[in-house]
Amino acid sequence: MATFGNTSKERLITCHNDLQLIMENTIKYMDFSIAYGVRTDKEQQDLYAKGRVLEDGGWRIIGPIVTNCDGIVKKSKHQPINGVSNAVDIVPFSNGSMQWNDDKLWKKLSREVWKSIQMLLLQGKISNEIRWGGFWTSMVDKPHWEIK
Numbered sequence: 001m002a003t004f005g006n007t008s009k010e011r012l013i014t015c016h017n018d019l020q021l022i023m024e025n026t027i028k029y030m031d032f033s034i035a036y037g038v039r040t041d042k043e044q045q046d047l048y049a050k051g052r053v054l055e056d057g058g059w060r061i062i063g064p065i066v067t068n069c070d071g072i073v074k075k076s077k078h079q080p081i082n083g084v085s086n087a088v089d090i091v092p093f094s095n096g097s098m099q100w101n102d103d104k105l106w107k108k109l110s111r112e113v114w115k116s117i118q119m120l121l122l123q124g125k126i127s128n129e130i131r132w133g134g135f136w137t138s139m140v141d142k143p144h145w146e147i148k
């Protein structure tokens with residue numbers, strides 16, 4: 001059975017309790033890492049700047065972008081509310097490293113997370129609806145799970 005490494009654990013405890021329970025159940029069935037829990041405003045702004053340049057007071061896209069939330073006008077769910085992140089980013093882990101490009105593993109991981117969500121909802125252990133970034137159309141965000 002897979003277990004979380006220390007870095008993943010440290011990131012996961014910054015997340016909403018429902019997200020912690022979901023991921024702790026999912027790791028029993030498949031190995032994956034926690035890539036992000038809580039983000040500071042500065043970290044969110046730095047991520048937004050990836051693939052963009054500031055020109056004449058506006059942002060212009062020049063390469064692959066990783067978020068649509070600028071961290072100021074549009075906040076990310078990773079930016080804490082009452083000290084807690086309402087989003088978590090997870091990535092399949094195999095052969096000693098995170099597997100960003102393995103479609104089969106991404107599919108399996110999302111299936112396992114959905115199974116955990118359904119089970120925990122049925123058991124009454126979590127109470128929030130969960131949204132997956134893999135269903136978004138403006139920017140598909142497979143690692144991303146958030147409290148609705």
Ligand SMILES: [Zn+2]
Pocket residue numbers: 036078087088089143144145
């Ligand atoms: Zn995310």
